[in-house]
Amino acid sequence: MNKQQSQETPEVYVISVAAELTGLHAQTLRTYDRIGLVSPMRTSGGGRRYTRRDVDMLREISRLSQDEGVNLAGIKEIIRLNEENQRLRDELDSTRAELEHERENRATAGRELVHVPRSTAVVMWERRRRG
Numbered sequence: 001m002n003k004q005q006s007q008e009t010p011e012v013y014v015i016s017v018a019a020e021l022t023g024l025h026a027q028t029l030r031t032y033d034r035i036g037l038v039s040p041m042r043t044s045g046g047g048r049r050y051t052r053r054d055v056d057m058l059r060e061i062s063r064l065s066q067d068e069g070v071n072l073a074g075i076k077e078i079i080r081l082n083e084e085n086q087r088l089r090d091e092l093d094s095t096r097a098e099l100e101h102e103r104e105n106r107a108t109a110g111r112e113l114v115h116v117p118r119s120t121a122v123v124m125w126e127r128r129r130r131g
Helices: 003-008 016-020 024-033 052-066 073-106
Strands: 048-049 111-115 123-124
Touching: 016 024, 016 048, 016 052, 024 048, 048 052, 052 073, 052 123
Parallel strands: none
Antiparallel strands: 111 123
């Protein structure tokens, strides 16, 4: 498989390989799927196909459970909070990019967005034209 093909087609593993890669039993992977910790892709026949991201998540679940003593309900909440945190970070990045874009547009039009500390107000300032 060449480099371009590997970028187009993600690695996927059958349950036995995913279990071997993570050091977990296949039945454990089925349980994690059933309770919603890791939900792998499915083939048309219903077979589970685990991605590299799924395998990494399974390793993290194993670490939290075995090394940190976190129960499955706690792990599920940690995963949910991490996903929410990532979603919010992505949203913040997008908002920052939009703001920067607006600042650039307004600066070229002779206007600026000005942050007013300790206020919830947004103030638009326009340079007065002389003459």
